[in-house]
Amino acid sequence: MKKYVIVTIIVTGIVFIQAAATMNSITDKEKLGEALFFDPILSKDSTVSCASCHRPEYAFADTSAVSIGVDGKKGIRNTPTAMNLSLGKSFFWDGRAGTLEEQALAPIKNPDEMNLAVEEAVHRLKNSKKYRGYFLKVFNIEPDRTNLAVAIAAFERTLETSDSPFDNWKFSDDSIAVSAAAKRGFVIFNGKAKCIKCHFGADFTANDFRNIGLFNGKNLNDSGRYLISKKEEDIGKFKTSSLRNVAITAPYMHNGMFKRLDDVIDFYNDTRKIVPDAINTDTLLIQPLRLTKKERYDLKAFLISLTDKRFKK
Amino acid sequence: MSYYPYRHPLIQFIIIKKEVMRILFLAVVIVGVAIADGKLTGRWQTQPSEKGNITGVVFKADNTIEGYVNKKPFVSGTYSFDPGDSILSFVDNGCNGVRGIYKVMFYCNSDSLRFNVISDSCTERKNGMLRLVMGRVK
Numbered sequence: 412m413k414k415y416v417i418v419t420i421i422v423t424g425i426v427f428i429q430a431a432a433t434m435n436s437i438t439d440k441e442k443l444g445e446a447l448f449f450d451p452i453l454s455k456d457s458t459v460s461c462a463s464c465h466r467p468e469y470a471f472a473d474t475s476a477v478s479i480g481v482d483g484k485k486g487i488r489n490t491p492t493a494m495n496l497s498l499g500k501s502f503f504w505d506g507r508a509g510t511l512e513e514q515a516l517a518p519i520k521n522p523d524e525m526n527l528a529v530e531e532a533v534h535r536l537k538n539s540k541k542y543r544g545y546f547l548k549v550f551n552i553e554p555d556r557t558n559l560a561v562a563i564a565a566f567e568r569t570l571e572t573s574d575s576p577f578d579n580w581k582f583s584d585d586s587i588a589v590s591a592a593a594k595r596g597f598v599i600f601n602g603k604a605k606c607i608k609c610h611f612g613a614d615f616t617a618n619d620f621r622n623i624g625l626f627n628g629k630n631l632n633d634s635g636r637y638l639i640s641k642k643e644e645d646i647g648k649f650k651t652s653s654l655r656n657v658a659i660t661a662p663y664m665h666n667g668m669f670k671r672l673d674d675v676i677d678f679y680n681d682t683r684k685i686v687p688d689a690i691n692t693d694t695l696l697i698q699p700l701r702l703t704k705k706e707r708y709d710l711k712a713f714l715i716s717l718t719d720k721r722f723k724k
Numbered sequence: 725m726s727y728y729p730y731r732h733p734l735i736q737f738i739i740i741k742k743e744v745m746r747i748l749f750l751a752v753v754i755v756g757v758a759i760a761d762g763k764l765t766g767r768w769q770t771q772p773s774e775k776g777n778i779t780g781v782v783f784k785a786d787n788t789i790e791g792y793v794n795k796k797p798f799v800s801g802t803y804s805f806d807p808g809d810s811i812l813s814f815v816d817n818g819c820n821g822v823r824g825i826y827k828v829m830f831y832c833n834s835d836s837l838r839f840n841v842i843s844d845s846c847t848e849r850k851n852g853m854l855r856l857v858m859g860r861v862k
Contacts, residue, residue: 498777498793573795581790581797584782601800601817611818613796655796 437545440558444566446545447559453532454525455481461518461525461563465493470656470722471570476667480524487523487633489667494570495614495655504649504665506620507639511564516556529556572655572719580716589716596713599706604679606710608695615654615717622647624682624689624696625664631686633665647691658715659722672714676707763834764805764812768858779856789814811842819846826853835860 437443447453451460464478464486465471471493477486488504496502502514518524519532536542536554546554549562577597579588600606611617620636626647636645649665663669669678678685681699682692702710731739762785769780782790783803791799801816810828815821824844830837838857844850 497775571794578795578797581800582792582795584784607817611798613793613798 437548440549440562440565441569442566443545443549444562444564445569447542447563448566452535452539452542453519453527455527459525461493464490464518464524468722470494470572470660470719472660474661476662478524480521481526484523484526488665489662491652492656492660493567494572495653497568497571498612498614498618500618501650505636505639506650511567512557512560515560515563515567529559533559572721574720575655575717576720577713577716590712592709592712593716594713595706596709596711596716599702599710600713603706604700604702604710605695606679609651610654615657616651618651620645620648620650621693621695622649622689622691623679624686624692625649625666625668626690627686627688628690629688631666631689635665644691647689654714655717656719656722658718672711673707676702676710680707763807763810763830764828764837767861768837769861770856770858779852779858780861781856781858789816791816812839816849819849822846822849824849824853832859 437446448461448465451457451463453460459481462471464473466473473490476489478490479485491504496511496514499511500509502508502511503517508514508517516529519527520529533554533556536546536559542554546552546558546562550558552558573582576588576593579585580594600610609617609619609621622635625631626634634646636648636650637643639645652663657663658672661670661672663672663675669675679696679700680702682689682696683699764783765785767780767782769778772778778794780792782792783805784790787802787804789799789801789803790797799816799818801814803812803814805812805828810830812826812828813823815823822845824846825842826839826844827842828837828839836857836859839853841850841854844853
């Protein structure tokens with residue numbers, strides 16, 4: 412009996428110490444957001460978290476063409492990376508969210524994703540002693556939809572990468588950080604392949620919307636930005652993705668139709684060959700690029716050099 | 725047979741002194757130009773913006789230029805700098821080859837600078853350049 416009491420006291424003590432340690436570790440909105448990001452409490456059946464689709468080891472993207480939500484429901488678009496969003500101007504493939512805070516709540520209430528009304532999510536957090544404590548500590552108020560969004564968005568803003576071989580070459584002036592092929596690929600990226608026209612910026616996206624030839628109104632009938640703007644010129648346009656860590660965020664495009672980077676490069680090399688009946692394609696991409704095999708290889712080497720070292724295997 | 729014209733020692737001294745002075749003057753000019761040329765060379769960056777973003781530029785000695793935001797390179801190009809007028813002229817990979825020409829205003833012992841546009845038809849770049857107030861990164 413005495414042993415039983417001692418063991419109980421020790422185990423209880425360990426539990427309290429761990430809880431206290433966790434409580435103490437949530438000291439700011441970023442850490443709170445991280446806890447929420449990885450917690451399936453924000454989904455209807457408590458099985459799906461943000462991290463279920465935004466997988467850290469794949470630069471917070473997914474490895475399937477479209478992701479699976481609660482009840483096995485399939486989404487309709489590829490999960491984009493949740494990294495390197497701080498400089499973004501709009502979010503989602505169709506740009507329907509103007510801020511990260513707006514973006515953070517959308518998957519929670521999306522029936523194909525986490526399928527939980529935000530009010531219900533807030534109610535759960537209020538009823539959780541743990542989360543109620545965290546929110547009071549960080550925000551001095553109980554959980555509400557605003558501070559829920561603020562916390563998740565704050566965590567997402569920490570997901571910045573700037574330590575790729577390319578960064579070391581250009582920012583730190585380390586000329587041997589990248590291969591000769593990658594350097595040639597950068598020249599091609601800026602020149603013959605015209606990638607820079609859309610993928611310009613610190614995160615290799617100009618944050619605009621382009622129709623790259625993946626809409627034909629038939630099997631490719633997601634009209635993208637048009638669904639939000641209702642402007643005819645936006646039919647088939649999608650937000651230009653960041654290319655940081657692109658080598659590990661396959662599959663590619665709004666519908667995840669390309670499994671490999673080679674497929675992407677081959678597509679851009681001659682879009683009409685892959686989708687001959689595309690509608691409203693950007694004029695930049697109507698003519699074939701006529702990249703040689705070597706040029707395509709070098710371009711791919713450059714794209715691989717954009718992978719942050721934290722993902723180096 | 726060698727021939728050395730006779731010169732009075734005083735005149736010889738004046739000639740030598742002039743020669744030395746000429747050499748010294750040239751040396752000063754060369755060093756001065758080198759220093760002025762190097763006035764822009766190096767890394768410059770802004771203080772954090774409201775959103776915490778830090779923008780920087782590296783003017784390299786080989787006349788290439790790299791721009792970055794939060795340590796992320798985003799623009800590469802080539803530049804020339806006229807130290808006499810502090811005129812910077814450059815092209816980069818973001819404006820379809822359009823050249824930007826700016827007057828560089830140095831202050832605080834040339835440890836800070838900002839740009840006044842002389843000619844730049846790339847509107848987005850011009851708007852960005854005019855907002856920059858940068859300090860030298862030592």
